[in-house]
Amino acid sequence: MTREYLKKATLTAKSDASEVHETVKTILDDIEAGGDAKAMEYAARFDGYEGNILMTEADIEAACALVPEKLKSDIRFAHDNVRRFAELQKGTTTDVEMEISPGFVAGQKVIPVDAAGCYVPGGRYSHIASAIMTVTTASVAGCRSITACSPPRPGVGVAPAIVYAAHICGAHNILAMGGVQGVASMTFGLFGLPKANILVGPGNQFVAEAKRILFGRVGIDMIAGPTDSLILADKDADAHIVATDLVSQAEHGYNSPVWLVTDSRDLAVKVMDLVPGLIDDLPELNRENAFAAWRDYAEVIVCEDREDMAACSDEYAPEHLTVQADDLDWWLDRLTCYGSLFLGEETTVSYGDKATGTNHVLPTSGAASYTGGLSVHKYMKIVTWQRATRDGSRPVAEATARISRLEGMEGHARAADVRLAKYFPGENFDLSADG
Numbered sequence: 001m002t003r004e005y006l007k008k009a010t011l012t013a014k015s016d017a018s019e020v021h022e023t024v025k026t027i028l029d030d031i032e033a034g035g036d037a038k039a040m041e042y043a044a045r046f047d048g049y050e051g052n053i054l055m056t057e058a059d060i061e062a063a064c065a066l067v068p069e070k071l072k073s074d075i076r077f078a079h080d081n082v083r084r085f086a087e088l089q090k091g092t093t094t095d096v097e098m099e100i101s102p103g104f105v106a107g108q109k110v111i112p113v114d115a116a117g118c119y120v121p122g123g124r125y126s127h128i129a130s131a132i133m134t135v136t137t138a139s140v141a142g143c144r145s146i147t148a149c150s151p152p153r154p155g156v157g158v159a160p161a162i163v164y165a166a167h168i169c170g171a172h173n174i175l176a177m178g179g180v181q182g183v184a185s186m187t188f189g190l191f192g193l194p195k196a197n198i199l200v201g202p203g204n205q206f207v208a209e210a211k212r213i214l215f216g217r218v219g220i221d222m223i224a225g226p227t228d229s230l231i232l233a234d235k236d237a238d239a240h241i242v243a244t245d246l247v248s249q250a251e252h253g254y255n256s257p258v259w260l261v262t263d264s265r266d267l268a269v270k271v272m273d274l275v276p277g278l279i280d281d282l283p284e285l286n287r288e289n290a291f292a293a294w295r296d297y298a299e300v301i302v303c304e305d306r307e308d309m310a311a312c313s314d315e316y317a318p319e320h321l322t323v324q325a326d327d328l329d330w331w332l333d334r335l336t337c338y339g340s341l342f343l344g345e346e347t348t349v350s351y352g353d354k355a356t357g358t359n360h361v362l363p364t365s366g367a368a369s370y371t372g373g374l375s376v377h378k379y380m381k382i383v384t385w386q387r388a389t390r391d392g393s394r395p396v397a398e399a400t401a402r403i404s405r406l407e408g409m410e411g412h413a414r415a416a417d418v419r420l421a422k423y424f425p426g427e428n429f430d431l432s433a434d435g
Contacts, residue, residue: 231261235264
């Protein structure tokens, strides 16, 4: 099928990976060797902050008191939605067991990780919603220690609304520290905190690289790149709403890709005409980000029909996928690669980003082709167990011994042999690998 690119990206969402890697590795190594003092040194250098690193109860109360009641109500509304959706998700994974064969029982057990570290961005924008998304899901999962970490501002500290959100959502500790030093402090268990078993939450390229380097010694939700969004729209879509939704996501950052995929050239042209004016109407910082993202990373693609539109979307595997087209059930059944799906004009990525209950920590840079986003399940280990009677272990032992010998693993075979000899004395078993 032929696709027409009315607008083609001139850049892709990649950073100078080698330079970032070396910088981050140096900081991590310094902090691991130097502990609290070295972390505080980097905090003073990068955050320009000299207040309490680990916020006290008094610090938290004072910050919460600065949050207007209307905003507190909105945060509680969003938290309630995220909590209830996480509880629904948790209910889909339970402890189970089954009798594999007579006398042999196997099962699974779901166990939350002990300590979670939740990174909440607070540099360019104060990501209140990220505190809600990460801390709430960790709390519902049952983590016994939850630390929220967010960059402080000089003379202010962590944004009060972030403190309030993290506090009411269940954070046991709030760390006033950003960037690599914040991630390192949670991982290494600095400032009297337990070592994190998992790190979650979005961040800039340095935070993402720190999580990449540390993965293995600590779990992570994902390695996130710049946020990206794709809209599938047909001829009946509202061009102004489509354009507004594209711009709303482009404001995330200068390198945040947005894509429009449509089977209507007329709609595509209308949207492209509308976007510049909508960008110009934004506040300065938002305008600069959206302008650069639209100029360098945005694409507008015209496809032959809706099947080609769906195929194109699956190839991009966007973090956020919006459908503004007829027959929403068809799209829901057909689409397979996305972080989160928004069906119809009546919902939008902004809803999911802030308040609907589904999580906004999602796979970027095509990772939605193989993984989903943050959920209560990310904090939970699904482990297995087994037990058997002696009679129940007999056929398993025989099969294990023969398979092991065929593989050349004699030690494994003998672990089965000794049980057969003990449980069934005097009996002869054919335990060779021969046919």
